Amino acid sequence: MKAAAAKSRFGALKIGDELPQRQFECGNVQLMLYNAALWNGHRIHFDEPYARDVEGYPGLVIAGPLLGDWLHQCVEEWLGDDGRIVSIDYSNRVATYVGEVLTSGGKVTAIHPEAGEAEVEVFISNAEGAVVTPGKVVVRFGESW
């Protein structure tokens, strides 16, 4: 049943299909909890006077891998139980700060029927519409963890 649903969904997939977008707004508490979960003591993520006065940032910097995690969430929420992420390749290009409204999204750029796989171009963009974290994800349909 599940396999049939995944197969029919993969069959209907088209290049250019867009993933649902999601907004993220990371506050002080979430950023602190994230870095605590990592054991990351980098002061630019929690010490605002230090981030501004010593490092010259306009505010508390959102940790780069958190944006990478959001790219995964964007793809997994779109896949549901119909498939899984095989690989990702992304880079943090522009710094982002607590209080910024960020948006995740993506679109299908290639389909490989023999492997049951698709390539998805993903992004996190800021309020100005600039892509701060671009990436590419390979997903496989009919295999779910």
Added chain:
Amino acid sequence: MSLLSPELLQNIGRQSEPRRELVTRRDIRKYAVATGNRQRKYLDGDQAPPMFHVPLFWDVVELDELSPDGVSIDTLLPKFPLEKAMAGGLEIEYHKPIHPGDWLTATRTLTDIYEKSGRSGPLIFYEVVMDVVDDAEQLVIREKTTRILR
């Protein structure tokens, strides 16, 4: 004139001591909540979300091993002639799912150091590959980090 001396390049291939860690439901739940995940299986800690290897293998060092800005010094890396870090990239392959109770072992290898000329001067790139295996020695995750120094 290259910035990369033969001595520096000899560090390519250098490997960290393997680190073995236990995956717990509590750590999965904390990570899932902190990242704003909306999937029940992760929020309940039944399975680890992608990128859970990041908190699992973040270096746990003692306070006097942190630099004044709160960063732990990566002992796998040599001293580079350029030090200002720019944006970096990450490539991750997912080979097996991760569940609470799993013991995972990570080994990091400095796989490449190279130089390119950027608009504002020379840039040094380095790559670190982290392989995560389970107790049956099966590959669970392979992650390649590329960092740029200017």
